[in-house]
Amino acid sequence: MNYDVVVIGTELDGWVAAARLLELGRSVCIAAPGEGSLHYAPGGLHVLGHLQGQPVTEPYAGISALHDHHPYRLAGADRMHAALSWFDNSPLGAGFTYRGGQRCNSLAVTSAGLQLPVLSSCDHQAGVEQVQGNVMTVLNFSGHRDFPSGLLAAEFIRNGERVTAIAVDPPGARTDSVTIANAFDTMDDPGAWFGDLSAVLPGDTDVLLVPAVLGSKRHRDVIAAATRALDCTVLEVPTLPPCLPGIRLRNACERYIHEQAGTLRRGFRVAGMDADQDRVRSVTGSTGQTIDVSAVILATGGVLMGGLEVDSHGKITEPAMGLDACQTQPLSKVGAEQAVDALHRAGIETDEDFRPRHSGSRPWQNLHVTGRNLAHWNPGAEISAEGVAIVSGWLAAEAAHRELGS
Amino acid sequence: MDKSTAGPRVVVVGGGATGCGVARDLILRGFDVTLVEYGDLGCGTSSRFHGMLQSGARYAVSDTVYAGECMRERRIINKLAPEAVEETGGLFVSLPDDPADYGDKFFAGCQEADIPVRELDPADVMASEPAISRGVHRAFAVPDATVQPWRLLNLVAADIRRRGGRVLLRHRVTSFDMTGGRVRAVEVEGPSGSLRLEADAVVNAAGPWSGEIARLLGQDVALELTKGSILVFAHRLVTRAINRCRMPSSFDIMVPTGTVSLFGTTSEVVDDPSTTLVRPQEVQDLLDAAEPMIPGIRDRRVLRAWAGVRPIVKPDNWPSGRSLPRRHTVIDHGASGAFTICGGSWTTHRMMGEDAGDHVASFFGINRPSESATTPLSPDGGGSAWNPTTNYQGVEDAQTRKRTLCECESIDRDLVSQMVNDEGLKRFHDLRRRLRIGFGPCQGTFCGSRLAGLVAHLDQDFPAQKELEAFWAERLKGATRTAWGHHARQIILSDAVFRENLGIRLDDKAHPAGDDR
Amino acid sequence: MTTTHLDRDSHEGRGFSVPLMTPAMVRQSMDNCTKCNVCQVHCPVAGVTDAFAGPKYAGPQAERFRIIDAVDETAPMLCSGCGICTSVCPNDVAITDIITLAKADQVDRAGGIGLGQRLLNRPELIGRLGSLAPWLANGVLANSLFRQIAVAVTGVSRDAPLPRFAGQRFRRWLKHLSQREGPQITYFSGCAVDHYDPDVGIAAVSVLNSLGYKVTVPPDACCSLPMLSSGDFETARPRARKMIELLTPSAGAGQTIVGTSTSCTLTLKSKYAAYLGFDDRQASEVAHAVSDICGYLLEHHADTFAKASARVPKRVLYHGPCQLRGHHIGQPALELLRLVPGITIELSQASCCGVAGTYGYDQEKRPIAVDVGRSLIEQIADSRPDLVICDSETCRWNIEQASGVPCLHPIQVLAQAMELTSGKVFQD
Numbered sequence A: 001m002n003y004d005v006v007v008i009g010t011e012l013d014g015w016v017a018a019a020r021l022l023e024l025g026r027s028v029c030i031a032a033p034g035e036g037s038l039h040y041a042p043g044g045l046h047v048l049g050h051l052q053g054q055p056v057t058e059p060y061a062g063i064s065a066l067h068d069h070h071p072y073r074l075a076g077a078d079r080m081h082a083a084l085s086w087f088d089n090s091p092l093g094a095g096f097t098y099r100g101g102q103r104c105n106s107l108a109v110t111s112a113g114l115q116l117p118v119l120s121s122c123d124h125q126a127g128v129e130q131v132q133g134n135v136m137t138v139l140n141f142s143g144h145r146d147f148p149s150g151l152l153a154a155e156f157i158r159n160g161e162r163v164t165a166i167a168v169d170p171p172g173a174r175t176d177s178v179t180i181a182n183a184f185d186t187m188d189d190p191g192a193w194f195g196d197l198s199a200v201l202p203g204d205t206d207v208l209l210v211p212a213v214l215g216s217k218r219h220r221d222v223i224a225a226a227t228r229a230l231d232c233t234v235l236e237v238p239t240l241p242p243c244l245p246g247i248r249l250r251n252a253c254e255r256y257i258h259e260q261a262g263t264l265r266r267g268f269r270v271a272g273m274d275a276d277q278d279r280v281r282s283v284t285g286s287t288g289q290t291i292d293v294s295a296v297i298l299a300t301g302g303v304l305m306g307g308l309e310v311d312s313h314g315k316i317t318e319p320a321m322g323l324d325a326c327q328t329q330p331l332s333k334v335g336a337e338q339a340v341d342a343l344h345r346a347g348i349e350t351d352e353d354f355r356p357r358h359s360g361s362r363p364w365q366n367l368h369v370t371g372r373n374l375a376h377w378n379p380g381a382e383i384s385a386e387g388v389a390i391v392s393g394w395l396a397a398e399a400a401h402r403e404l405g406s
Numbered sequence B: 001m002d003k004s005t006a007g008p009r010v011v012v013v014g015g016g017a018t019g020c021g022v023a024r025d026l027i028l029r030g031f032d033v034t035l036v037e038y039g040d041l042g043c044g045t046s047s048r049f050h051g052m053l054q055s056g057a058r059y060a061v062s063d064t065v066y067a068g069e070c071m072r073e074r075r076i077i078n079k080l081a082p083e084a085v086e087e088t089g090g091l092f093v094s095l096p097d098d099p100a101d102y103g104d105k106f107f108a109g110c111q112e113a114d115i116p117v118r119e120l121d122p123a124d125v126m127a128s129e130p131a132i133s134r135g136v137h138r139a140f141a142v143p144d145a146t147v148q149p150w151r152l153l154n155l156v157a158a159d160i161r162r163r164g165g166r167v168l169l170r171h172r173v174t175s176f177d178m179t180g181g182r183v184r185a186v187e188v189e190g191p192s193g194s195l196r197l198e199a200d201a202v203v204n205a206a207g208p209w210s211g212e213i214a215r216l217l218g219q220d221v222a223l224e225l226t227k228g229s230i231l232v233f234a235h236r237l238v239t240r241a242i243n244r245c246r247m248p249s250s251f252d253i254m255v256p257t258g259t260v261s262l263f264g265t266t267s268e269v270v271d272d273p274s275t276t277l278v279r280p281q282e283v284q285d286l287l288d289a290a291e292p293m294i295p296g297i298r299d300r301r302v303l304r305a306w307a308g309v310r311p312i313v314k315p316d317n318w319p320s321g322r323s324l325p326r327r328h329t330v331i332d333h334g335a336s337g338a339f340t341i342c343g344g345s346w347t348t349h350r351m352m353g354e355d356a357g358d359h360v361a362s363f364f365g366i367n368r369p370s371e372s373a374t375t376p377l378s379p380d381g382g383g384s385a386w387n388p389t390t391n392y393q394g395v396e397d398a399q400t401r402k403r404t405l406c407e408c409e410s411i412d413r414d415l416v417s418q419m420v421n422d423e424g425l426k427r428f429h430d431l432r433r434r435l436r437i438g439f440g441p442c443q444g445t446f447c448g449s450r451l452a453g454l455v456a457h458l459d460q461d462f463p464a465q466k467e468l469e470a471f472w473a474e475r476l477k478g479a480t481r482t483a484w485g486h487h488a489r490q491i492i493l494s495d496a497v498f499r500e501n502l503g504i505r506l507d508d509k510a511h512p513a514g515d516d517r
Numbered sequence C: 001m002t003t004t005h006l007d008r009d010s011h012e013g014r015g016f017s018v019p020l021m022t023p024a025m026v027r028q029s030m031d032n033c034t035k036c037n038v039c040q041v042h043c044p045v046a047g048v049t050d051a052f053a054g055p056k057y058a059g060p061q062a063e064r065f066r067i068i069d070a071v072d073e074t075a076p077m078l079c080s081g082c083g084i085c086t087s088v089c090p091n092d093v094a095i096t097d098i099i100t101l102a103k104a105d106q107v108d109r110a111g112g113i114g115l116g117q118r119l120l121n122r123p124e125l126i127g128r129l130g131s132l133a134p135w136l137a138n139g140v141l142a143n144s145l146f147r148q149i150a151v152a153v154t155g156v157s158r159d160a161p162l163p164r165f166a167g168q169r170f171r172r173w174l175k176h177l178s179q180r181e182g183p184q185i186t187y188f189s190g191c192a193v194d195h196y197d198p199d200v201g202i203a204a205v206s207v208l209n210s211l212g213y214k215v216t217v218p219p220d221a222c223c224s225l226p227m228l229s230s231g232d233f234e235t236a237r238p239r240a241r242k243m244i245e246l247l248t249p250s251a252g253a254g255q256t257i258v259g260t261s262t263s264c265t266l267t268l269k270s271k272y273a274a275y276l277g278f279d280d281r282q283a284s285e286v287a288h289a290v291s292d293i294c295g296y297l298l299e300h301h302a303d304t305f306a307k308a309s310a311r312v313p314k315r316v317l318y319h320g321p322c323q324l325r326g327h328h329i330g331q332p333a334l335e336l337l338r339l340v341p342g343i344t345i346e347l348s349q350a351s352c353c354g355v356a357g358t359y360g361y362d363q364e365k366r367p368i369a370v371d372v373g374r375s376l377i378e379q380i381a382d383s384r385p386d387l388v389i390c391d392s393e394t395c396r397w398n399i400e401q402a403s404g405v406p407c408l409h410p411i412q413v414l415a416q417a418m419e420l421t422s423g424k425v426f427q428d
């Protein structure tokens, strides 16, 4: 079997690359052994939230302060903007809105009561601006352990906000994020359920903060029904993983790929490739099956998802294609922050089209590397995971498409 | 029950195994006892150790007398506090590199020290311990056990309190009033300022910090501080404590304790008693040394590395190069009423208390023998034997699976609430140590914020946010020492949860030690 | 000129090139778990009931305690063995297998499994009984009174989708089949084809014949999966060994062994090793020789289907069975069906139809199975396809019963696309 492009991995960068290539009329096969890190993502498009420990207001303006080989520097502000705008207008980014204007971050509320700079997010995700100064109620579902509402409330109170925390039984007596979400998805009349809730809701509530578990499919309807029933603003705050906002995005990606007749080879672990000099011709799975390809996009998720492996000597390797990984700092760095930084910054170095080096200064012609696999960035310190994923995935797709010709 | 006015007032400095052993021995002899501890009970070497309640077999050849003492004490502790002891059993295995003649000497030494020893068929041993080397040519079974340090120390502290003694946690001894060459009082500093504790005598049981305390007493105690580092493997690789059948040295024990197993230790002389840093090279050395015992060790997941510092008093004119004696030392600082007790081990901490008690009693001319070996620790005569499956079994029996706050260690949310409400404990490290929260593979990735949510819910004024930050920094500090394989992924997932989801900052400068110490 | 990074072994291009996972390796994989909860999101059983704490809890998490000391637990018992958790885990934890091993321990401790499960575990036995007198068996099972009695005695759910016995039709057809010489291939029919679904076997052999293969069908074909997944390892052990011996001549001769039952082929490929520890040369030779039929066709004959298919003007809904995921090959049937002109394919949004082998037959678990399958049945009801297509037999019976829409194996549609009429495919 042969495909124009094989995308390896179901990270956001992989979904984006596959979606773009399908849109451009290419045949695409996504090969991925397991699921991706969107299951952990709190939702929202984090492009560049922090620089040197300080919050960033204008992410595009901030990129010049990044490492020369940071993925954003490879992309440049214009191409970055093109990629993010594409995402915004694609079915994948449906429901995301800018709150700080197209180029400015706004602040999202976290379940620890802290703030995370985000470029755009779903309109029902709680932002600092919408909640500040309002009378708030924080809702938790009894027995649901993944939403530290006590912390959220305490932190808001410390900041002088007016907050009450309440707990109610979850629908269907389910107690984890996924099953509660399923219960909301299959509920006959969410409006009635929230109607019952109004009995315990403090009367002066302006904003109700709920854990982001109001469904994985029908959440928009559920939130709309809640707003009507309670006559106040209802906003979601992401929970610990599994994180429904990320999972919804993942579901949207998968749905789109299916609709566009993309192929998903789930469980297919790429364990090697055949190449003709600087061109990959096929990839081979751990079961011995091969797929003939014209281009490959490696979106296997870096250290987090096993796209990069670390051995007990502190050496980092790329297991699927055997690419060289660059380690700028030893992993044995003393200090947690430094050690984590070293793990993040290790990765594959590429050119502007996200092609890794083949030999000498020459890049692979039809192989692209994206997202957390890339070197010289740190999503934890920068708060930039989705931004880098979308930018590198989209640009890799563009480059692969160009390369394939007509 | 209050005997506080009965006898002379003694302040014991240090709430590790030694200090707790001393304080309990003294209170049973009728002294008015105050135990002062800088942090939480056992936050020093007494929790940064290998976890073993030694049968003594390890020293059967090198120090037969000490070996016998260990065995005797091990039996006593098990009788006094079965709920803090797990009878894992121990094995001594001869591997191809180990001296051929050691086995016979070992067997004879054990018999001499009255340590029950049995030679086993190596084939049976290898069948029942699938992780260990297939090259075992001799194997012996001995009654090694493990001790849950915080469980035992808290039992001892509760007993001291019950008998009218005081246990001051989070108080640091800063100076002594030695007017007229005699101990008059001890100055301590705590969360709510400084305190003066009137005292007739002081026992310095500050472990590796004993030298510092001795200096405050105007004394010079020559300590050799030896740091030992340990690797924590993610599950029990072995069912019994596995020792190499050779003269005791570094790098030769794998101990199953809690839900994990510990391999150690390195051994290097250090200056700073507070050092807990494990150098990268030590980690490599530990892995290399473990390989012959557990082949393929580098493919196993290691959750973290830690180090403890052994305080040993160097006897005068001790030949350099010879390993220091294991037995403890009591130093009587003349007529001042001050004593220093140092060295020894967790296993022998009760006997050390008895020895110090003898010195203090004779100083005051009191002729009352120690009762610490025979007086039960808890009023109900001790609980039942415990092992970590108890947690899991409890959750299965009660079907509270989705209520566990710490999933890796199967710790129910209600247990935590109880401890917060009943004992007023809110500091995350205190809760962690008592309940084992955050000890498992995820190293706090998920339980950290759940704990913060719960504590903040129970007490809105408690700075749960700051605690959470410090808790995570401390978990990461140990975990990043062993960041390879799936544990590297765990660390990045932890980072994703804390920074990218919760919005918590990670700053090495904000938590330089990241721990109580 | 060519760089190859993969360490290919002697089984190149055919079956697993990674070593078989034994119980020890299965258990050791618990260490890989980062507690990330991805498996919890996708487990179909945990998604519909809190009575099952989910794969993470019952798998790697509980395993750390189990290896310390025996525990009395019910945690693993509600797992259906569908394998979805293992397939979504980003960290290679052999979750399903860890749980199944734990189940077997509990079964051991309880002194064996119940009569009902034992009956379900011997499909070929029911089959043989049935084929003696299919009219009797069918009559009997269609009679709800008898079903009720059976439920009381055996614990088999009275609503379970029991198939209709077909006697030995596939075997009889085979006896009269004359094949041309050609490259040899072995077809593992499985008890489903032998006793209930002869048309699937007929279609499979016909497709293979028309691609030029000479097909061998081993005489006995029960892989013992139901026993394995319910934890009755001791009964399964000698039978599994016999099955390996039966297939050794084919594997030894370098033939590929294809099968139409995704769960049987998965058992032969990896479960004998994972559960029974069979990792000897003979066992791994067989394991590596086995392939899902669509996986094999996609790998070797995609061109034929791309060029030579006849129009199949049908609206179909494809449901990839959960157990297919364990093959690590994606959904080859879907990729093949997309090559057939005229066909309109809608994809199932559900990961599992609920029945998961024999899980949905157990009366205690039946309600859970129905809940799990609900979204699929609703999807079918909404979109009313001409056909549902699914690779796994118990799923097909379940879907057909619950939705009322005929459900076929993809090979039957491919046979139609190749205009092979020897097997009865479906009515236009």
Ligand SMILES: Cc1cc2nc3c(=O)[nH]c(=O)nc-3n(C[C@H](O)[C@H](O)[C@H](O)COP(=O)(O)OP(=O)(O)OC[C@H]3O[C@@H](n4cnc5c(N)ncnc54)[C@H](O)[C@@H]3O)c2cc1C
Pocket (backbone or CB within 6 Å): B013, B014, B015, B016, B017, B018, B019, B036, B037, B038, B039, B040, B041, B042, B043, B044, B045, B046, B047, B048, B049, B050, B051, B052, B053, B054, B171, B172, B173, B174, B205, B206, B207, B208, B209, B213, B226, B227, B228, B229, B230, B264, B265, B307, B308, B309, B310, B342, B343, B344, B345, B346, B347, B348
């Ligand atoms: C790596 C290693 C492995 C070991 N393994 C074993 C083993 O398996 N089995 C065994 O039996 N033994 C073992 N030991 C030995 C055993 O752990 C120690 O002998 C024992 O824990 C020492 O206890 P301690 O109370 O003397 O010291 P510590 O536990 O260090 O207690 C001293 C206490 O004094 C407090 N303190 C210090 N300064 C002040 C101050 N100014 N004011 C108030 N308080 C103060 C400290 O906070 C500390 O809590 C091991 C030791 C090491 C280092």
Ligand code: SF4
Pocket (backbone or CB within 6 Å): C032, C033, C034, C035, C036, C037, C038, C039, C040, C055, C056, C059, C060, C088, C089, C090, C091, C092, C093, C095
């Ligand atoms: S998906 Fe895998 S790593 Fe994640 S919790 Fe489940 S078993 Fe653990």
Ligand code: SF4
Pocket (backbone or CB within 6 Å): C042, C043, C044, C045, C046, C054, C055, C078, C079, C080, C081, C082, C083, C084, C085, C086, C095, C096, C099
């Ligand atoms: S095998 Fe299926 S039912 Fe069992 S735990 Fe895994 S996903 Fe859930």
